[in-house]
Amino acid sequence: MRIDVITIFPDMVRAGLGYSIVKRAQEAGHVRVAVHDLRDHAPGKHRATDDSPYGGGAGMVMLPGPLFQAVESLDPVPEARIILLTPQGETFSQAKARELSEAPHLVLLCGHYEGFDERVRRHLATDEISIGDYVLTGGELPALVIADAVTRLLPGVLGNAESAEADTFTDGLLEYPHYTRPLDFRGWRVPDVLLSGHHAEIAKWRRKEQLRRTRERRPDLWAEFVPSKSDQKLLAQLAEEESEENP
Ligand SMILES: C[S@@+](CC[C@H](N)C(=O)[O-])C[C@H]1O[C@@H](n2cnc3c(N)ncnc32)[C@H](O)[C@@H]1O
Structure with missing residues (x-):
């Protein structure tokens, strides 16, 4: 280019x-x-x-x-x-x-x-x-x-090919939250799931956070977003979690 x-x-x-x-x-x-x-x-x-x-x-x-x-x-x-x-x-x-x-x-x-x-x-x-x-x-x-x-979108520019894939806006959603060391910073802990080593659970948590964030922060993006079957399941889980938090 x-x-x-x-x-x-x-x-x-x-x-x-x-x-x-x-x-x-x-x-x-x-x-x-x-x-x-x-x-x-x-x-x-x-x-x-x-x-x-x-x-x-x-x-x-x-x-x-x-x-x-x-x-x-x-x-x-x-x-x-x-x-x-x-x-x-x-x-x-x-x-x-x-x-x-x-x-x-x-x-x-x-x-x-x-x-x-x-x-x-x-x-x-x-x-x-x-x-x-x-x-x-x-x-x-x-x-x-x-x-x-x-x-940064040109082929070969980003070291890890996935970095641009997960970026905010790439699939119509905001990106999930990131954490790095320390595990406990001033009493605020990294979510346990990220320490579990269970890749499928981590991916599920990240996707759920993407859905939650986009719905909360960007109604314009949310209105355009078409959830897949697995997204719909995650949204149902989110709704359950939320009703448990605020009965
Ligand atoms: C002061 S602005 C001119 C604004 C112009 N009088 C108008 O009202 O449309 C001077 C230059 O800054 C650039 N510029 C200013 N704001 C911009 C924006 N939001 N996006 C892209 N270029 C911008 C453009 O190249 C523009 O010609």
């Missing part, structure tokens, strides 16, 4: 890509990430990347010329996803990360000020993505969020 980020603050993006799993994935050749300074494609002595809006009003707008030139200079493959980062886009999700991880090439366009000239959205971008319903000063943090979430 190839990821190109186009930004007026390349150092900010490079810094965020230089750690942990994303760094290792680049070193191992699973992903090739390049960060490009939009100003290298900006005209004139001042290398301006923005100008005032037609029609008047506050704020500046990102010029289309440098953005088109920057993308064209990358010679993207026809299947490349040219992603405009904008709070007006489709909300980013684990499903979207999974979908993007199957593309050969992502180009992430970071906006600033009032955002992009509309022609960039209409004639250059293939996708518009928002990382949530809030407005940031620029697209650099969203680009890092997307590059990170996509990279």
